[in-house]
Amino acid sequence: MATLKTNTLTGTSTAGSIAVTGEGNSTTTNLQQGLTKCWCKFNGEDSTPSFSDSFNMASITDEGTGDYTINISNDMANDDYSCTHHGINRTFLENADQVLVGSVRIVGRNQAGNATDINEAGVQICGDLA
């Protein structure tokens, strides 16, 4: 086994692009594109929602029942990223029409489609960092 020690990885040809051999040894994937840029888990039932754990997420703004704005620490490059999430106990989350480089607004819903606070919500963002 070989161990390489470094604090930072940078592409040679393009600083933000490093290829990585895939699991099947037949294709490569891209390190930067494959990294999740932001994630969090939070309790939306708290009077002041906060993250139980997170990465590159700054804060949550409570916009009303089941309605949250998740604020990003280091902005995305554009608003064309993929933001996916999960609820719990037959609830789910959806994106509102406010997908921005520095934040994303999401709404929790129950099976009937009504807005509801979610006590264990998870959010993941993939895309290009600024």
Add this chain to the structure above:
Amino acid sequence: MSTLRTNALEGVDAKNSITIVAGAGNVNTTNVQQGLVKQWKQFDAGDSNAIRDSFNTASITDEGTGEFMVVLTSNMANSSYCVHVTGSTNMSGCIDSDTVATSQYGTEYDEDSNGNPADPNNGMSSASGDLA
């Protein structure tokens, strides 16, 4: 600070496996290849299924109202990968489990109010698993 500059990474013992120290205690390791998301996209079904931005996504095929096939550029090794799907405003999203294959997966979007299929204006999804 040290900076490693390279265009490509591969494991020494196995090309397809690189470990990286990632635990909070600086002891545990995780696997770079396994930890990378292999595909993601955002698309607009209201704009001829235009893909706004994506990674490892070749195309989106319209399979009917609220039903879209996501075709991958580089295939997955098997159909046992994990997909997350999110719908637009007032719309839920999920996978069509009968369509998950190494080269593509189906997605479905429904309106919250009545459960009827509907086309999302910002359909998002991502996939994690083993590349071929």
